[in-house]
Amino acid sequence: MEAWRILATALLGVSGLIGTLLVMARAREKTGRGTTVAVTGLVGLTALAVAAVLTLTTLPGPVTWALAGATALIVSVLALAS
Numbered sequence: 001m002e003a004w005r006i007l008a009t010a011l012l013g014v015s016g017l018i019g020t021l022l023v024m025a026r027a028r029e030k031t032g033r034g035t036t037v038a039v040t041g042l043v044g045l046t047a048l049a050v051a052a053v054l055t056l057t058t059l060p061g062p063v064t065w066a067l068a069g070a071t072a073l074i075v076s077v078l079a080l081a082s
Contacts (some may be wrong), residue, residue, distance in 0.1 A: 001056065005064065009055045012068040016051070019075040022082060032066035 020041060027040040051071075055064050 014050040
């Protein structure tokens with residue numbers, strides 16, 4: 001396993017986890033129901049896990065870095081906006 005894949009996956013994982021928590025908090029504010037928050041968290045974490053596995057195994061380098069960078073950028077904007 002190449003070191004750049006591990007680094008890109010770590011960036012994707014940290015920013016994706018923070019993004020999932022931000023989306024779960026927003027779902028809690030809008031609905032106030034725990035079940036909606038739980039479903040939102042499960043969907044977010046599942047998508048993050050699939051993206052992390054694809055990043056580690058099959059995606060080419062430019063796509064991997066674009067995915068990790070876009071996720072970090074989107075989470076940064078969400079964190080500043082909330």
